[in-house]
Amino acid sequence: MHIDYSVRRLSLPARLAAVVIALLSVVAGLHAEVRLPVIFSDHMVLQQGQSVPVWGWAAEDELVIVQYRDQVVQTRAKHGKWQVKLAAMPASARPFSLRVLASNQIELKNVVVGEVWVASGQSNMQWALRQATNGDAAAAASANPNYRLFYVPRVKSPTPLDDIKGEYNKARPAWAVASPENTPDFSAVAYYFGRDLQKAKGVPVGIIHTSWGGSPAEVWMSERVLTGNADYKQSIVDAYPTAVKNFETAKARYVEQAAKAKAAGTPAPRQPNDPWRPTELYNSMIHPLIPFAIKGAIWYQGESNAGRAWQYRTLFADMIRNWRQDWGQGDFTFLTVQLAPFTKILPEPADSNWAELREAQIVASKNVGHAGTVVITDVGEENDIHPKQKEPVGARLALLARKLAYGENLVASGPTFKSVSFSGGKATVTFSDTGKGLEARGGELKGFAICGADGKFVWATAKIVSPDKVELSSPSVKQPTAVRFGWANFPVVNLWNKDGLPAHPFRTDNFPLTTQPKPAPAKK
Incomplete structure (x- = not known):
């Protein structure tokens, strides 16, 4: 969202700011109800050290006032949308309310300032803490008022969405303070990363988890980027209708074969997978988050692109550039997990598309800058694409973040x-x-x-x-x-x-x- 609004900023003591808000609420005009995106809720973490966009919807020309701590910022809605920016703030675990006033007032409670990271990818990022080695014990010890989690519901969309859709645990998605009740279903890799980062930095940490098992990189990219590249347009975008037709044919064949198998009392054949529509997860699970202020992103994906590892060199690099450009917050740190070992161990050296994908991850990271990869050659499983050891993965990501994003002088990479x-x-x-x-x-x-x-x-x-x-x-x-x-x-x-x-x-x-x-x- 890139909106040029006329903004007035006042810097006031916190108590006086609250008085100003109270007085203005008395004289606020009657307009359509002001709304905030789903990503804004109680218990949220705001990114320290950089300006913090706050945005939403209201009636045309409606006055909108935002107050947090000693800052009061106001603007007017244009075309039903509004946006302000809070000035950069230092980290603080002391909770305050963030208030938005227009024709109605919104109060978000227990809002702190610290470090915010996005965690995305496919199934190994989605893999829940309760499914991981020693995950139950980690969840039982997860209570931490300075560690906050947000789970983006898995929803697809053919066009970009302005807000997060869907429910999480049959409720509107919301930030939650880490606890034994909510961490078991959270991403194991993301949980361990954030836990270790919070311990190391000593400030509040918030993790936005947005991933989907089996997803290829191109579904996390915008239409603008995919159609603007001749290779991607031909091999990905233009190939999608053919993939749909092939799927329908395979589905009809499956239904016929499954019926025969049932009649014969034999196992049914494997059901074909619905093809991924390019851009559909960017549209629904990334675009609605933009421009929420973040420090960086962690990414665990590539299994679904291993057959196109050479293309991944540029595709993945362009995905990172895509996110950075659309977020509008500069070249934020982007950390990648190399693919874990998987499939049969071979007795002799041989070609390997997974090795090629690992190389592509490094090539892409070097090409975009402010990026790095972590190696997990010690946690693979021959017969399971989802290794259960997730704690070393999160720990190494946190170590690399400390070096690349925060400039700590430490060894964060293997040889x-x-x-x-x-x-x-x-x-x-x-x-x-x-x-x-x-x-x-x-x-x-x-x-x-x-x-x-x-x-x-x-x-x-x-x-x-x-x-x-x-x-x-x-x-x-x-x-x-x-x-x-x-x-x-x-x-x-x-x-x-x-x-x-x-x-x-x-x-x-x-x-x-x-x-x-x-x-x-x-x-x-």
């Missing part, structure tokens, strides 16, 4: 590839982000592969030769030319730094990838 050299039949890899030094957890180093001029990768013998270097060799590769580490759907790796963070998967080659489009044949 990261820096350079490689080849000499004497060996490859020597140098890492950054080694902290107190490299270490192998649980025996000899695993997960390194090298190749020679033939491009065929084989497992390498690896050993740590200095605090930031690993030496690789193999009797079957006389002259190594490239290195890969953790390059698999389910990487089996054990290189960490002594600060307790696993190494980033990487490759040094530029061989064509499985999801990379093949070059067009040369014209004759």
Whole structure:
């Protein structure tokens, strides 16, 4: 929402501000009822250190006054909408009421100032705390007046919505103070992230959780961005009608086969999935939040885009830019969780679209700036795409946020590839982000592969030769030319730094990838 309204700002002592509000309420004219978006409610957290937009709806030209603490700001509604901005405030756990006065008065109670983050993605972000390892114990100990949660209902829309629709737990969505009653169904990753961040920063923290299992990145993007890119328009937007037709055909076939299976007493076939409409979750679960003031976003998604990992390099980067541009709050911090290990462990090095997706996540983050990725190669499950260990994921996100968003001087990343050299039949890899030094957890180093001029990768013998270097060799590769580490759907790796963070998967080659489009044949 970008509205240029004439705004008058008064800075008054809190008691005097309340008196002004009371007096103005007596003389307020009779107009249509002023409304606030659903994201504004009791127990909310306002972002510290930056201006805070407050907006809503009212009758044309209606005077709207907003008061919080010692600030009183007023404007008039235009075209039924209004917006003001509260001046930047320091963090404070002391609760105040936020009041909005027009023809009616709205009072939001127990409003504090601190850090606000958005948590989004697909099923691994949606995964509830009660479903996670030790989640019940975490929920039982979750009571914290300085930790607030907001759960955006899962609703789809073909067009952008001005406000959040739907219900959460059969009620209007609202901010809630973290407690054993409301945390079990909240996102486990988001909960652990916010819990650790609140403990580290010592200020109120609010998490807005908005995710949907199975969703690809393109449903979290605006129509403007998708149609403005020729590749996205052709492969995503224009392909949607065909996907719908194919779904209808598959659905009819399923109904027929299910009836036959029932008559024969055999298991029914798998039901086809309704195709995702591009933009539909951006429209309903992101757009209504804008321009609520936030510090940053955490993102756990990519499984549904692994088959298009090469495209994800630009698609994901453009999604981040899309959110930042529409929010209008600069390049806020954007943190991503790399895909966890999944599917069968392979005995030999092989191509992997999940490895390509992990690389795409890093490429996108580097291209947009003020972004980073966390590695979770230690929490995967071969037979479950939803690993139950969510606490390490949230903890690493919080650690990275402290470094990137808040400028703390700490080690927030595992060892990261820096350079490689080849000499004497060996490859020597140098890492950054080694902290107190490299270490192998649980025996000899695993997960390194090298190749020679033939491009065929084989497992390498690896050993740590200095605090930031690993030496690789193999009797079957006389002259190594490239290195890969953790390059698999389910990487089996054990290189960490002594600060307790696993190494980033990487490759040094530029061989064509499985999801990379093949070059067009040369014209004759």
